[in-house]
Amino acid sequence: MSDQIRFLLNDTDLPRAWYNINADSPVAPAPVLNPATKEPVTPDDLAVLFPMNIIEQEVATDRYIDIPEEVREIYKLWRPTPLMRARRLEKALGTPAHIYYKYEGVSPSGSHKSNSAVPQAYYNKIAGTRAMTTETGAGQWGTALAMACQFFEMDLEVYMVRVSYNQKPYRRNLIETYGARIFASPTNRTSVGRAALAQVPDNPGSLGLAISEAAEVAALSGGHKKYGLGSVLNHVLLHQTVIGEEALKQMDLAGEYPDVVIGCVGGGSNFSGIAFPFLRENLRNGQRTRLLAVEPAATPSMTRGVYAFDYGDSAQMAPIVKMYTLGHDFIPPSIHAGGLRYHGMSPILSGLYNAGLIEATAVRQLDVFEAAVQFTRTEGILPAPESAHAIRTAIDEALQAKETGEKKVILFNLSGHGHFDLSAYSSYLSGQLEDDALPEAEITAIPERLPQVSLPA
């Protein structure tokens, strides 16, 4: 088996349950606060946005949560996804390390986002939701939810950050081909959008603003429209754990166990998806795998942000949560070409990072694209710029192993392909992409921009 490079699982190996890190995490979850009252939210507060079955999942403490058969049937269109050994990359690096990657880009929508889009659409459908709303930045989440809503015959409105909407016409076309309606945010369809346009007529938009618009439409729909979020929340991270559960079986097929598991982080869903099942093995079965989250130097919420209570969106309509944050009004440098532009980080992941159970690092975009091109030219697959953050760090770990001679086993999540990101590659290859730096002043100013919260005793 030593020359094997693909480790495949059959339909029958598709996980039957998601893994809930809340059952094993030693970190007590911080309360989630209503943005208006700053008091802990009630399920009723959340019910304007989400159906009750998803709210229940959000606060569940069971270790395993069964994947509904209707969801598994759709997962089978692309899952289990392949685990690959990057032998050609290893050879190019001259490293003794073994590099494995889990390839989520085989999903029809092109990324791991389908793993949560399908169950979210399913739970909404059975709860009686008639239409969904969402935001999308780089476009992966909007595409995934468009496919999922089509499968469950629900309408979908996608609010896409305007600058992405204009830069990525193919993403927009694909979302429309799946049957959803898509709008460049800020729009004049919401009071939040109209206010933003009144302030800045050619407003390029932001993820926080698009979230506010999608949430407003759902909240004011009289209950028949609900909102779907593609990252950050517990139930989203939960759905993504199919990645790590499969990877555990596949590493077993390969006869190895990873020393380090790597994933890029924006809100945290793809990293958590691959890492949490390995974290369970650390916490419960004595494994000692390093779990390494990679963020862009342009949006370094974990490595340079503040662990504090902050709003989930720029309009201060989303709940206040305790997380690593750059401030809810943070806008990443416009020279940053990839996604991963969210100002905060999943609260659950933030707690684990604060407790020292996972690690984080930040990488700069020219280094990321250099790694992306090396990966494309050795392994053939063009990665999404987001996923290339994980590749950069995997290569760095492999080069370190080359120096020390360590036969390290590296596993990273290749969360999506870059077929809709080729203009960024073109900019990089023609030398037009700049490195993304974040002034220190932006960091030091974070605390004063956070909401004042007095916690209940």
Added chain:
Amino acid sequence: MSDQIRFLLNDTDLPRAWYNINADSPVAPAPVLNPATKEPVTPDDLAVLFPMNIIEQEVATDRYIDIPEEVREIYKLWRPTPLMRARRLEKALGTPAHIYYKYEGVSPSGSHKSNSAVPQAYYNKIAGTRAMTTETGAGQWGTALAMACQFFEMDLEVYMVRVSYNQKPYRRNLIETYGARIFASPTNRTSVGRAALAQVPDNPGSLGLAISEAAEVAALSGGHKKYGLGSVLNHVLLHQTVIGEEALKQMDLAGEYPDVVIGCVGGGSNFSGIAFPFLRENLRNGQRTRLLAVEPAATPSMTRGVYAFDYGDSAQMAPIVKMYTLGHDFIPPSIHAGGLRYHGMSPILSGLYNAGLIEATAVRQLDVFEAAVQFTRTEGILPAPESAHAIRTAIDEALQAKETGEKKVILFNLSGHGHFDLSAYSSYLSGQLEDDALPEAEITAIPERLPQVSLPA
């Protein structure tokens, strides 16, 4: 197993040999003629374009030709490709037919073209070729050869039909990311290109013209550059038979055998790739599978063209071969959005069609895009417009089975994804795509545009 929808094979099931239809075809191959002398070509005539190991493969008569280990190692990056049962499409159609598809879009370059690009680059590399040249229309072949040349560390020049070059910037970017150089054809780098530009300064280009340019560069390189063709020739069809060989094993896993095998045709390579192994079973083992080639109504070489000797390219530099042709100077209607624009058809496939061993049909583009959108919305995968010709016909076969109540087993080749074709989808969805009709006068005028050939006795 009745609810299984993916039929996967492991590395160990990857075919060890290509299947050569020439060993079993009852059709004697017609001579290939030198375009200048109109005498049968000699290996030396071809040697300015191809290395000798590929020329030998072109005329081989062995039934099986071993796949070199170096090629198999690269095939393993994406092969064996999945065979899928389109249960969601079946349900949407309400048909008793079982619809299977072989999905070649999982190749890193996005289509079946990699199956021939990798061995062509390999054989060139071991023959001492230092650089390759090629043309590309829709971009699938150029992308595949760019990846393959990068893997074998050879330079590549791609001549891309100008109208596609302008319409598909992402294809161009991807080819550059793989490390190749790409030019909008006609260029001023060749005498053929300069002549074309002198006649029509804003010449949109054609596949025939791009072939002429790529071939000229190789022919005048003094032997260190060779030319690679992505379809039509015997060795290209041979390389594609891995598709059908895998599909035979996978249909066996599914416990069924196809009544009809369907593929789209431009030059004929993806159809031949899936069909020839099933044709072998027809010819040698008494199976009676219908083999159905689908062409666009805009370039109906088999269904409305002439079976005659014609040039392979518009500049009359490529060999004269006997094939179904619309005339070497044929230019498809510009409203036609897909690829499959070649004026002729693989000679070997033409002979089999003329002998009644395969069938052909032509479909119109609005019907093709309707099928493509239905497939996207049921199965999730966005097909290449070329591949969607096969989907259209598979759906038509399934609807026919619904009328008759026949439990037909349909297998089609989904030769690639449509991630770089979204502007065509956008045109279709906004009602801007027209149906592509070909005036009868274009057909009746074909014979007078063919070269005069007097065959040796």
